[in-house]
Amino acid sequence: xxxxxxxxxxxxxxxxxxxxxxxxxxxxxxxxxxxxxxxxxxxxxxxxxxxxxxxxxxxxxxxxxxxxxxxxxxxxxxxxxxxxxxxxxxxxxxxxxxxxxxxxxxxxxxxxxxxxxxxxxxxxxxxxxxxxxxxxxxxxxxxxxxxxxxxxxxxxxxxxxxxxxxxxxxxxxxxxxxxxxxxxxxxxxxxxxxxxxxxxxxxxxxxxxxxxxxxxxxxxxxxxxxxxxxxxxxxxxxxxxxxxxxxxxxxxxxxxxxxxxxxxxxxxxxxxxxxxxxxxxxxxxxxxxxxxxxxxxxxxxxxxxxxxxxxxxxxxxxxxxxxxxxxxxxxxxxxxxxxxxxxxxxxxxxxxxxxxxxxxxxxxxxxxxxxxxxxxxxxxxxxx
Numbered sequence: 001x002x003x004x005x006x007x008x009x010x011x012x013x014x015x016x017x018x019x020x021x022x023x024x025x026x027x028x029x030x031x032x033x034x035x036x037x038x039x040x041x042x043x044x045x046x047x048x049x050x051x052x053x054x055x056x057x058x059x060x061x062x063x064x065x066x067x068x069x070x071x072x073x074x075x076x077x078x079x080x081x082x083x084x085x086x087x088x089x090x091x092x093x094x095x096x097x098x099x100x101x102x103x104x105x106x107x108x109x110x111x112x113x114x115x116x117x118x119x120x121x122x123x124x125x126x127x128x129x130x131x132x133x134x135x136x137x138x139x140x141x142x143x144x145x146x147x148x149x150x151x152x153x154x155x156x157x158x159x160x161x162x163x164x165x166x167x168x169x170x171x172x173x174x175x176x177x178x179x180x181x182x183x184x185x186x187x188x189x190x191x192x193x194x195x196x197x198x199x200x201x202x203x204x205x206x207x208x209x210x211x212x213x214x215x216x217x218x219x220x221x222x223x224x225x226x227x228x229x230x231x232x233x234x235x236x237x238x239x240x241x242x243x244x245x246x247x248x249x250x251x252x253x254x255x256x257x258x259x260x261x262x263x264x265x266x267x268x269x270x271x272x273x274x275x276x277x278x279x280x281x282x283x284x285x286x287x288x289x290x291x292x293x294x295x296x297x298x299x300x301x302x303x304x305x306x307x308x309x310x311x312x313x314x315x316x317x318x319x320x321x322x323x324x325x326x327x328x329x330x331x332x333x334x335x336x337x338x339x340x341x342x343x344x345x346x347x348x349x350x351x352x353x354x355x356x357x358x359x360x361x362x363x364x365x366x367x368x369x370x371x372x373x374x375x376x377x378x379x380x381x382x383x384x
Contacts, residue, residue: 099193104158126199128263149176183256195263246278
């Protein structure tokens with residue numbers, strides 16, 4: 001028969017250890033501890049003690065798997081972080097494309113990059129990128145700042161601090177060598193911060209219209225322009241020269257004042273003049289032409305007619321002494337490589353008359369022809 005008693009944790013079940021002696025009801029159960037056993041109290045089972053509680057379930061096998069998975073995930077994360085760091089270090093971490101916190105800061109950072117000779121850093125601070133970097137290399141920039149170092153950079157006005165919006169104008173001044181420059185630069189707010197609309201000056205060279213004009217003989221920063229239709233440069237010294245040694249080139253400096261248009265191409269007026277070597281070469285070409293027209297006019301370009309009072313044997317005619325070209329003017333034809341010459345040329349020559357006598361003559365020839373400086377050496381010929 002099953003005996004129940006107060007405090008029995010299993011009603012309607014026999015006592016697990018035989019109950020109390022004499023069939024008496026056991027004393028009230030104290031507060032239960034782990035697994036229903038009173039902590040630090042004498043028991044009523046065999047030996048006067050409660051049997052030891054069973055060991056807690058061994059969950060070590062189930063707990064190890066999450067630990068292993070966690071360690072693997074951490075290791076994978078470290079590998080990914082390492083790869084990202086390597087890429088960031090090798091690519092500059094995106095710093096090359098970062099803008100600035102204000103429009104004025106962007107302009108100052110741009111000019112500071114130019115002053116240091118950092119062409120890539122300067123280009124990264126522009127929104128529009130040039131179609132050609134022919135004259136935008138570090139070597140070209142170093143040549144610019146070696147001649148005209150950039151100093152005294154000063155931001156005098158920044159509309160991004162006073163007017164809301166994604167566009168701003170920054171007034172800035174700086175010295176390029178001995179040239180003081182002040183300009184307004186358009187700046188644009190991008191996802192990477194403020195950047196210049198363009199970090200370069202875009203110049204239409206007109207070579208697309210005049211394929212044989214003097215613009216095609218230009219040399220910029222030691223490199224020939226050739227048939228390039230546009231010229232992209234940083235502001236500063238440009239070392240503009242002509243590849244034709246007889247022509248000098250000059251133009252107003254391309255500094256901060258030229259950057260207001262942003263990436264919009266502008267035309268630049270280049271002044272071409274015939275230098276001393278060119279004038280001498282033109283005179284030499286005229287002397288060769290006059291002498292040839294005197295003795296063998298069929299070999300020369302459009303010789304003028306000679307009228308002699310005494311008939312001569314042209315094959316024996318020879319210029320005697322220098323030709324006086326002081327009355328001949330030289331004018332470089334605009335947008336060409338030709339010099340127009342006009343005026344009287346005076347000279348002496350000897351020749352045999354048709355009767356066989358040797359005679360001396362004085363002649364004056366009205367010159368009206370062009371000399372091409374594109375030829376080497378220059379020669380009388382059609383306009384080019």
